Structure formats: structure tokens, C-alpha cells
Amino acid sequence: MTKGSEIISLVSERQDRDQFRRKNWVGTFEEYLDIVRDHPEVTRTAYQRLYDMILSYGVDVSDRNREKEYSYRFFDDPDHDGHDAVYGLRGPLHDLVNALKSAAYEYGIEKRVLLLHGPVGSSKSTIVRLLKQGLERYSATDAGALYTMGWVDEEDPEEVHWCPMNEEPLHLIPERFRDDVLAKLNAGRGEDDFKVRIRGELDPFCRFMYQHRLKKYDGDWTRVVQDVRIKRLILSEKDRIGVGTFQPKDEKNQDATELTGDINYRKIAVYGSDSDPRAFNFDGEFNIANRGIIEFVEVLKLDVAFLYDLLGASQEHRIKPKKFAQTDIDEVIIGHTNEPEYRRLQNNEFMEALRDRTVKIDIPYVTTLENEIKIYEKDYNARTVPNKHIAPHTIEMAAMWAILTRLEEPKHAGLSRLQKLKLYNGKSLPGFTEENIAELRDQATSEGLVGISPRYVQDKLSNALVAHPEARSINPFMVLNELEAGLKHHSLITHEETKHQFRELLGVVKEEYTNIVKNEVQRAIAADEAALSRLCGNYIDNIKAYTQREKVRNSFTGQYEEPDERLMRSIEDKIDIPESRKDDFRREIMNYIGALSIDGKKFDYKTNERLNKALELKLFEDQKDSIKLTSLVSNVVDAETQQKIDVVKGRLIRDYGYDDESATDVLNYVASIFARGDAKEK
Structure with a gap:
């Protein structure tokens, strides 16, 4: 039995404390500027970071219909645990990644709401969940690192008041100095290299702290930034850091402060004003999602008041917390909706502004069978x-x-x-x-x-x-x-005509299944390779004699006889070779054998798919009666027949993935079909 100390030792050996220290790094503003100089990508926008995260998993490019087809490995089960993979949506996912690319390059889509539109159950939520989880993991890697800032407490230097909106530290640099600072930070970088840019201003809390320290140090900016601490930021939906989710509730319970934060009334007594940012909870979904991503579940069910916040957040990258000025945000805004809500949006003239600021990406159901499976x-x-x-x-x-x-x-x-x-x-x-x-x-x-x-x-x-x-x-x-x-009770299918059509399609599927299992049982019965080889050898001997106008030696009597036309046609009929085409087919087989012989290769019937199928069907027809498959229906099976049936059942289990019970079921089902067929013939 494993001891507790052994389990602790196992974990101890596998933990990576260096990685932990990197994730929990805290330093000065000066040290952060050095990091930016060496790794400018830490200042990427939320769209740039999300796009780079997807590309970090790799892209497969193939040619289809003379066009390039892109497959992003990120959507193929990024956790490698079999969950949350998105199948069969290459086109829609390419449209989504193209939109993110456009936003990353700041071509305009960064000022839009990305709207995933499709029927219920078409993977919209799964796609957004993948993006959120992928961004969380990426932020914990060296490639996806980003940083935020806080303010050292004036009375206790060990305590730091961290920015509630995960502010980009470069916002500390005054507007009039930014061009010169950027010139220094980007010096020596090539045309295609990533370059640092500074977008946006300090949020209300950091602006208050900044102004207070600036007065305290008589306008000396250098002393202000000495009171600033920088830390590594790891995005986490569970910890409400950089990843937000908003879901519509009952209209009576909806409150816009859920998006932009609310006054902390208990702190008003401490700070004396409801407009003091220290007496405000910057914990709305827009606030906490800054530097990351925010998901709007069923976005078009939102109350109009919420949609106004959404418009400003997307177009101007700003939100309006209660009692404060417009506040800059940097986050990917992505929502999803289904067809009825989207039609309502199209028909509502009051929502024209939202339509104008929305990029719709259709996420349909899968239409390829292998991916649905x-x-x-x-x-x-x-x-x-x-x-x-x-x-x-x-x-x-x-x-x-x-x-x-x-x-x-x-x-x-x-x-x-x-x-x-x-x-x-x-x-x-x-x-x-x-x-x-x-x-x-x-x-x-x-x-x-x-x-x-x-x-x-x-x-x-x-x-x-x-x-x-x-x-x-x-x-x-x-x-x-x-x-x-x-x-009968499907809540989303209200038209009887549609239900009738779907029932008819079930009939189509049952017919297809019948054809599949009949073929499998036929092949299992005809899977006697020795018998197939003998039948093939007999057929080849006969068509060789036929095409060369010779006779065939009867191995039993030793006499030379005319080619067995009945045998040849009984095989060719199985693959619908008409009487008028039999000579062409026989010459085709002989030419194929001759070409192999020239190359020093031996003919194998398995390499010719049509001939293989014909031989299997012929052998099945010959053996079907000897196995007495139809006797299964009457439940009167002698020992010899049972032995043959057990051989077939064993092949179904070995070659097709059945177990004993399902193999028995299939044999009984196919036997009943043949029994009905025999009855009709009689």
C-alpha cells in the first residue's frame, strides 16, 4: 500500500518552483520597462494576444477545390483530453480566426462585437469556452505573459493596492512624452517586428492614486513611479481576472452595474464621497475582463440599457462606470445567439446601431458524417x-x-x-x-x-x-x-410535416443499416480465404482459357473441357457485368495479371476490388445454404450448422467489432431478411 509520504514525494519531484516564481513575479516600473524593451509582445492588445494564442498551436493548410483550406489545431482538442474539440467546422472557424486577425492588425473589426450565430447545439458556447480557456493557459506561458500594476501603501510599504482593472503599466507615461518613449522602446526594430504602442489612459482608481502621488511629490513623476509595483498577470475566469461572462437574467433583476461596477456604500463612510474611486467596486464584467475576453451568453436577449453599454465598449473601447468619466478598456467582446433572436434584431429598427457594430459569424451544424460521429x-x-x-x-x-x-x-x-x-x-x-x-x-x-x-x-x-x-x-x-x-414531444419541432419528414428519414437510415449489415454478414460467411483462393483460381483458369480460345483441364477427371461459362457468369453477375461486357471484363483481368507478371509480381484477387467483391458474393451464395442461416429464425439448428454459425459469429467479433450478443442479434436479423426473401420466392 502506498504511504502518504510517497505521494507527497511524488508531487514534490514534479512541481516546478521556477515556473511558479515566474508566474508570481513582482518588480518595479523600471524593471518592467526593461522587460518591454526585450519582449515588446507583453504589451499586445487583447485581440493580438488571442490571435497569437490560436496560432501558437499551429495551422494545417491544404488545397481543396483549387483553394487553400485552413485547419487551426487549437480547435482540435487543445487539452488532449477528448473534450471540447470542435469537429467539421473548418470554414466557420476560419471566418472567426480571420475576424480575430483583422482585429489584431487593427483593421476595424476590433471595434465590433463578434457574434456567433447558429442553431441550438451547434458548438457556439464550446468555441467561446475554448477561447477563454486557451487565453488563460496562454497567459501562464512565457510567450503569453502580460503585466499589471499596483500602488505601494503610504503607511505600510509591504502592502500593495493592485489595479482593479488589470491596467497596462505603460499608461503611467504622460501623453506628451509617449512618442519619445516609444521611439526609445522600439529603437532597432525592423519593419516586420512587433512594436510597442500605448493606447488608452489610466482607469479611475489608478488615475486617483497617480494624481495623489503627483501632488505629494510636487509634480516629480520619477518619484511617483517609484511607488508603483508591477506584477505578472495570469488570466483566470474562476478568479475573475481578465475573463468575464455575462448571462441575461430576468428583466426585473437586470442591473447595468453588473457590467460596469457599483458604489461600495460601506466605504463611503471611510472616504467621504461616493465619487471617490476607492469607494467603488470595479468588479463589473467589463471591468474584470479588461486585458482579456468577455462572453455574452445569448447576447440578443439583453435589455436595451445593456446594449448601450455594449455599443460604447465595442466602438470606442470605453465604458461609463456610475459617477465616473468614460474609462478605457481593452478586451475581446464575443457573444452568441440563435436564429429567433437574430431575426428579432434584424426586424427591430431601434437596434440598427447594434447591427452596424456587429460582425456575424455563422456556426452551423456539422454536415459531414465522420465529424458528426x-x-x-x-x-x-x-x-x-x-x-x-x-x-x-x-x-x-x-x-x-x-x-x-x-x-x-x-x-x-x-x-x-x-x-x-x-x-x-x-x-x-x-x-x-x-x-x-x-x-x-x-x-x-x-x-x-x-x-x-x-x-x-x-x-x-x-x-x-x-x-x-x-x-x-x-x-x-x-x-x-x-x-x-x-x-412526438420534441419542443423545437412544432410542424407535423417536419416530424413526418424526419420519420421518413429514419426509414432511409434503417434501410441503409440493413444493407450494411447484410454486406458484413455476407463477407463474414465468405471470409474463408482458402475457399476464396480456390474459387478465384478456378475463375482465372476459365477466363484464361476463354480469352485464349483453349480448353480447361478438369482436375477430377483429367479430361479437357470447354471453359465453364456458367461459373464465370455466376461470378460476373454479382458485380453487374452484363452479357455484352463480359469479354471486355475478362480481357481486363487477364491484361492486369499480365502487367503484374512483367513486373515480377504475383496476382492477388484482394488487390482488385471489383473481383474481390464478386468472389465474396459468389462464395456467400454457395455457402449460405450449407450454413442454413435461415434456420436461426426457426431456432432449429443442428450441431454441424451451429459450428459453422459460430465461425461466422467469431469473424464478426474479430473483424467488425461486435461482441457475442450483438453478433447474435445481427445474424438473427439478417437471417430473418433472407427468410422473408426465400418465402417471397416460393
Whole structure:
């Protein structure tokens, strides 16, 4: 058993006290000027710091449709813990980073509110949470360091009154000296190097302290700054330092002081005036978010009085605390909203000023299947659901249905919504190029902005897990049934026509699932490699004799016979080779074998996808009756058949990820399909 002292030693060995000292550095204004001279990036604006933080994780650039496509690794699970990754939104995330880049370069967007707009559950909150947490981590690194200031107490030199708004210390430099100071600090820097700039003035508290010390020292600025202490600033939402969040409440309880701070009435008795900044709590969300980022949850639900504060904060970078003058702030202002609130903004002429100062970035639902699957797999996997086996295709089918509800019906004749989903997911279809797929996306006007939310699917996956306590394995039908049952009472889908359409799409998904599992069972039955090799060898011998107008030696009788046309056609029919094309296909195979021979390579049927599929289907047809799969339905299975079925079940478990229960379920399901098919034929 581990002793307590061993655990303490373990932590002691891994702690980094040098890093702790760097994070908790305190020094003089003079020392800070040296830091600025050597590392001017410590004076970056909030937008510059946020943009650099995203880039610090790296960017992957690829070519798609003759255009550059950017993928920012920061959004691919920055904590590497499987949570909060954003999948399938490369375009919208690129738009967001471009807006931050424009603001970092001060091209105008720094004077706007960034508004993430999209349907419920489309990752808007997740994106903002990632940005806030990323900025917190970045501020704790050497690359993301920033500093603030405080004032030494006049009576107790050990006590420091730190700036309540995390002020940039360079604001201490008087306006008339700034150009000369900046010339000194930026001396020797190249055209592309980051240069120090000083924007803004001291906040009310620091201005009061500054004016008081200036009088005390008879206008001697150098003695004033000797009373200043500088410290490293680590942004933290939990500690309310540099990261703020504002969420609308009941209109009767909303108060603008939540944004800009309020008078501390207990301190009025000490300082004698409600306009003394020492008797004011600079703890509104705008105050504490200075130098960092502020999030407005459902921003368009704000009361009009709050929106006025938002306008000034974005355009002028200033707020108006009660009893004080306009106060400079430096922070990223980002909000999010959904479609109904945004429509209200568009239709409200009184909100024209806000519309004019907003940069809208659409955050739609995911429309690629593989990315939708990832959303659910991070919450439903062997680690998070240890006592249940999630059968293959369970999450895939739920994700497929969710994507189908978000896609618009294709305008292209002959293209189904399911085929469109497959094209978006990277599957190639005859007659469709990358340009055609891009055109399909361009034609859609509301794709991804409507449909089923991932949250609904997650809720129904959870329901399926708890609704079948006796089941060791959860299969697709359990989840699809939960999805269908929930539509009846879905609070966001009020039109019966939409519910009917979504139920029809569940039927499309069930049909697709049936095709998938039929194929898997067929391949599991036909996975006898020795039998496949024999069948392939027999087929090749026959088409070689056919193309060269020779006869084939019967290995049993030793006699030479005509090529077995029935065998060849029974294989070719499986991949829809018509009678008129059989000669071309056979010559194609022989030419392929000949080309390999010239290169000194041996032919392997597995390298030819079409032939491999044809052989598997033929072998399945031959073995299906010997295995008597349909006998599963009647529950009358002899020992020999059971042994063969167990072999197939073992292959499903080994090759496709089933467990014993789900493999049995799938075999029974596919057996019932074949039983129905046999009954129809009779």
C-alpha cells in the first residue's frame, strides 16, 4: 500500500518552483520597462494576444477545390483530453480566426462585437469556452505573459493596492512624452517586428492614486513611479481576472452595474464621497475582463440599457462606470445567439446601431458524417460507457439521421439526400467531381442551420443505454426507436410535416443499416480465404482459357473441357457485368495479371476490388445454404450448422467489432431478411 509520504514525494519531484516564481513575479516600473524593451509582445492588445494564442498551436493548410483550406489545431482538442474539440467546422472557424486577425492588425473589426450565430447545439458556447480557456493557459506561458500594476501603501510599504482593472503599466507615461518613449522602446526594430504602442489612459482608481502621488511629490513623476509595483498577470475566469461572462437574467433583476461596477456604500463612510474611486467596486464584467475576453451568453436577449453599454465598449473601447468619466478598456467582446433572436434584431429598427457594430459569424451544424460521429464518440465509448457494449454502426446510424435532417433536398436530378450525405463525406459517385460537390453546397441556402441538434441525439443515446438494463449490447434499432419516439414531444419541432419528414428519414437510415449489415454478414460467411483462393483460381483458369480460345483441364477427371461459362457468369453477375461486357471484363483481368507478371509480381484477387467483391458474393451464395442461416429464425439448428454459425459469429467479433450478443442479434436479423426473401420466392 502506498504511504502518504510517497505521494507527497511524488508531487514534490514534479512541481516546478521556477515556473511558479515566474508566474508570481513582482518588480518595479523600471524593471518592467526593461522587460518591454526585450519582449515588446507583453504589451499586445487583447485581440493580438488571442490571435497569437490560436496560432501558437499551429495551422494545417491544404488545397481543396483549387483553394487553400485552413485547419487551426487549437480547435482540435487543445487539452488532449477528448473534450471540447470542435469537429467539421473548418470554414466557420476560419471566418472567426480571420475576424480575430483583422482585429489584431487593427483593421476595424476590433471595434465590433463578434457574434456567433447558429442553431441550438451547434458548438457556439464550446468555441467561446475554448477561447477563454486557451487565453488563460496562454497567459501562464512565457510567450503569453502580460503585466499589471499596483500602488505601494503610504503607511505600510509591504502592502500593495493592485489595479482593479488589470491596467497596462505603460499608461503611467504622460501623453506628451509617449512618442519619445516609444521611439526609445522600439529603437532597432525592423519593419516586420512587433512594436510597442500605448493606447488608452489610466482607469479611475489608478488615475486617483497617480494624481495623489503627483501632488505629494510636487509634480516629480520619477518619484511617483517609484511607488508603483508591477506584477505578472495570469488570466483566470474562476478568479475573475481578465475573463468575464455575462448571462441575461430576468428583466426585473437586470442591473447595468453588473457590467460596469457599483458604489461600495460601506466605504463611503471611510472616504467621504461616493465619487471617490476607492469607494467603488470595479468588479463589473467589463471591468474584470479588461486585458482579456468577455462572453455574452445569448447576447440578443439583453435589455436595451445593456446594449448601450455594449455599443460604447465595442466602438470606442470605453465604458461609463456610475459617477465616473468614460474609462478605457481593452478586451475581446464575443457573444452568441440563435436564429429567433437574430431575426428579432434584424426586424427591430431601434437596434440598427447594434447591427452596424456587429460582425456575424455563422456556426452551423456539422454536415459531414465522420465529424458528426466524432461528436458522439467522445461521450459514448468503451471508456465512458464501461458496462455496455455499443454495437457497430449504432452511433453511425444516429449521426447519419441527424445529418440527413440538416441537408436540403438536392436539386440535381437523380441524386438522393443519402447520396448527397455520402458525397459530403468524401465518397465518390460516378459523374460527381469536387467542383460538383462544392456547387451542391453553394446551392443550399440553409443547410446546417436547420435540422436536429446533436444534443437531441445525445439525449436519445443516453435513453437507449438506460432503457435496456438487461441488454449487454446497445444496437442501432434501440437508438433509432428512441429517436423516433422522442419526435412526438420534441419542443423545437412544432410542424407535423417536419416530424413526418424526419420519420421518413429514419426509414432511409434503417434501410441503409440493413444493407450494411447484410454486406458484413455476407463477407463474414465468405471470409474463408482458402475457399476464396480456390474459387478465384478456378475463375482465372476459365477466363484464361476463354480469352485464349483453349480448353480447361478438369482436375477430377483429367479430361479437357470447354471453359465453364456458367461459373464465370455466376461470378460476373454479382458485380453487374452484363452479357455484352463480359469479354471486355475478362480481357481486363487477364491484361492486369499480365502487367503484374512483367513486373515480377504475383496476382492477388484482394488487390482488385471489383473481383474481390464478386468472389465474396459468389462464395456467400454457395455457402449460405450449407450454413442454413435461415434456420436461426426457426431456432432449429443442428450441431454441424451451429459450428459453422459460430465461425461466422467469431469473424464478426474479430473483424467488425461486435461482441457475442450483438453478433447474435445481427445474424438473427439478417437471417430473418433472407427468410422473408426465400418465402417471397416460393
